[in-house]
Amino acid sequence: MKKVIVAFDGKHFSDGAFKFLSYLNEKQQILATGVFLPIVDYAELLYSLGGLSGPIYYRDIEGGDTAIMQKNIDRFKALCEHNGIEYRVHPDIERNVISEIKLESRYADLLVISSELFYKNLGKGTQDDYIEDVLHNAECPVILIPEHYHFPENVILAYDGSPSSVYAIKQFAYLLPEFTDLKTLLVFAGAETDNIPGMDYIEELTARHFNDLDIHKLGIISNKYFNTWLRDHEKSILVTGAYGRSALSEILKKSFITEAIHDNKLPIFIAHK
Numbered sequence: 001m002k003k004v005i006v007a008f009d010g011k012h013f014s015d016g017a018f019k020f021l022s023y024l025n026e027k028q029q030i031l032a033t034g035v036f037l038p039i040v041d042y043a044e045l046l047y048s049l050g051g052l053s054g055p056i057y058y059r060d061i062e063g064g065d066t067a068i069m070q071k072n073i074d075r076f077k078a079l080c081e082h083n084g085i086e087y088r089v090h091p092d093i094e095r096n097v098i099s100e101i102k103l104e105s106r107y108a109d110l111l112v113i114s115s116e117l118f119y120k121n122l123g124k125g126t127q128d129d130y131i132e133d134v135l136h137n138a139e140c141p142v143i144l145i146p147e148h149y150h151f152p153e154n155v156i157l158a159y160d161g162s163p164s165s166v167y168a169i170k171q172f173a174y175l176l177p178e179f180t181d182l183k184t185l186l187v188f189a190g191a192e193t194d195n196i197p198g199m200d201y202i203e204e205l206t207a208r209h210f211n212d213l214d215i216h217k218l219g220i221i222s223n224k225y226f227n228t229w230l231r232d233h234e235k236s237i238l239v240t241g242a243y244g245r246s247a248l249s250e251i252l253k254k255s256f257i258t259e260a261i262h263d264n265k266l267p268i269f270i271a272h273k
Contacts, residue, residue, distance in 0.1 A: 002024075004024060004030045005035055008114075009118055014113075032086070037097050101138060106139040111141070141271035142269075142270050150235040150266075151235075154235060154236040155182050156184075156239065164273070173209035180210050181211050183212045
C-alpha cells in the first residue's frame, strides 16, 4: 500500500486529481491523504529584509472561505467512501503553503496536485510560481494532473544521461508498477550527432522494469519542438527528472514544465533527489 497525498488549495477541488487517485486505488489499494491548504494570496515584499527580497505567502481570510474549504473536505470524504479508498484529512493548516507541502511530502510516497486549478485564482504567473516552488521543495515525487486528460496508455521516459533523469525513471517504476506494462518510449533529445549517453546501462535498467520498451532519439534541442512532439502523444504520462545540466535538462527546466502543463493535457511525473 502506498500513501498518496492530494493537495487542494482552499477554493478548488480537483476532479482530475481525485480521478487519478481512484485509478491508482483500483490497481493497488492506497491511503489517500487530502491536504487542504489555506486560501492564500501573493505579495511582493516592499522592502528588503536582510538584503533579500522576494515573494511571501500569507493567509487571506475572507468571509465564506471556511465554508468553501469544509465543503471540499466533505466532498473528498464522500468520494473516498464511495470509491472504497482508505483516507485521512489534514485541514486547517497553520504553516505557509510551501512549508506544509515540504512537511507532508516527507511522510508520503507520492504527491498529486492539479496542474490547472492549484491556486488558479491568483493568476497564471503566480500559479506557475507556486507549482515551481512545490517541485523544488517536495520531498517525494510529484504528479501534475490536468483536469481533463486521457488515462495513460503509454509512458514517455525523458532521459538525458543525468542522475536526475535516471532517478525519476527508477522512482516511477518502483512507485507505479501498474504502468510498467504499458507501451513505453525512452526519449533522448539532442543534436543529430549526439550519442545517447550510457546507452547500454539505461537499456539494461529500463528493460528490466518496462515490458514494452522502445528507445527513441529525437533530433531536437528546444522545448518548443519537444512540446510540439508531445502533442502527438496525448494519451501518455511523461516521466522526468528536474533541473539537470545537459541538453534535455535545458528543455526540462521551468520553461518546459510550464509549457508542457499549459500546452499538453497529459499527466507529468517529476522526481528529484
